[in-house]
Amino acid sequence: MMKKVVLAGGTGFIGKYLEKQFTLQKYEVIIISRQPQHITWSDTMGIKAAVNNAELVINLAGKSVDCRYNEKNKQEIFDSRTETTRILGKAIESVPNPPELWINSSTATIYRHAEDRPMTEATGDIGDGFSVEVAKAWEKSFFDFNLLQTRQVALRIAIVLGKDGGVMTPFKNLVTFGLGGFQGPGTQMFSWIHIEDVYRIMLFIRDRKDLQGVFNCSAPNPITNKQYMAQMREKMNRKIGLPSPRWMLEIGAVIIRTETELILKSRWVIPERLEKEGYQFKYPKIDEALADILS
Structure with a gap:
């Protein structure tokens, strides 16, 4: 019988990549x-019917945070995460053959703005503000379910880098047009992960039946925004990149209907649990990751 994986919210950047990879692994992808x-x-x-007899359920559902945080968008960002998680949990509770593993995406943005020390699962400080409240409610709606036959793992995913979409498109555009300098102070930490490692981490957790709870899903070598943009320019053979001061970002964010927090928040997140459990990153360093993505 064909193995089955359910991708909830599987039409975005990460979902499309996972669909392709699981299909190659001869999974039935729903x-x-x-x-x-x-x-x-x-x-x-x-x-x-989808979750019954599935090997694993992966929930990536949620309205993109790349928008202005007005009340309507904030409500949609909130509900699209918590409600879909509740719907999945109730379905899993009610079926005779529930999945062995349910992975729910969360976000590394749950931690505070950090320029003083890295945040681990054990010692990280939870932040405050709208995006943190969303992350907390998202994880609560997930762990409110106490499923006896299904392991539950929340992945606090950092900024995902990959070839076809996600944040790489706007960053590449900035570098192409000579605006690939640092953004804001440039000292803010940039926690990232290659999309292939996201997939491999899911397989690692699938195969390790003893693992559950919260995991930071980020590469072990975060860098500053300034270092990241320098790497982008180097890989794209652009010597000059004008920096974008905060005031310019504020104006630009209004024009393109997004929030400066997505660039200016310092995310310094370390995958302590994954490393302790023996996960080997394929792309632990940014130069290797960008060499692959921009090739």
């Missing part, structure tokens, strides 16, 4: 999304 060609979030029976 997608739940708002798009009519997939199982939709209102299809309770369809979702139950």
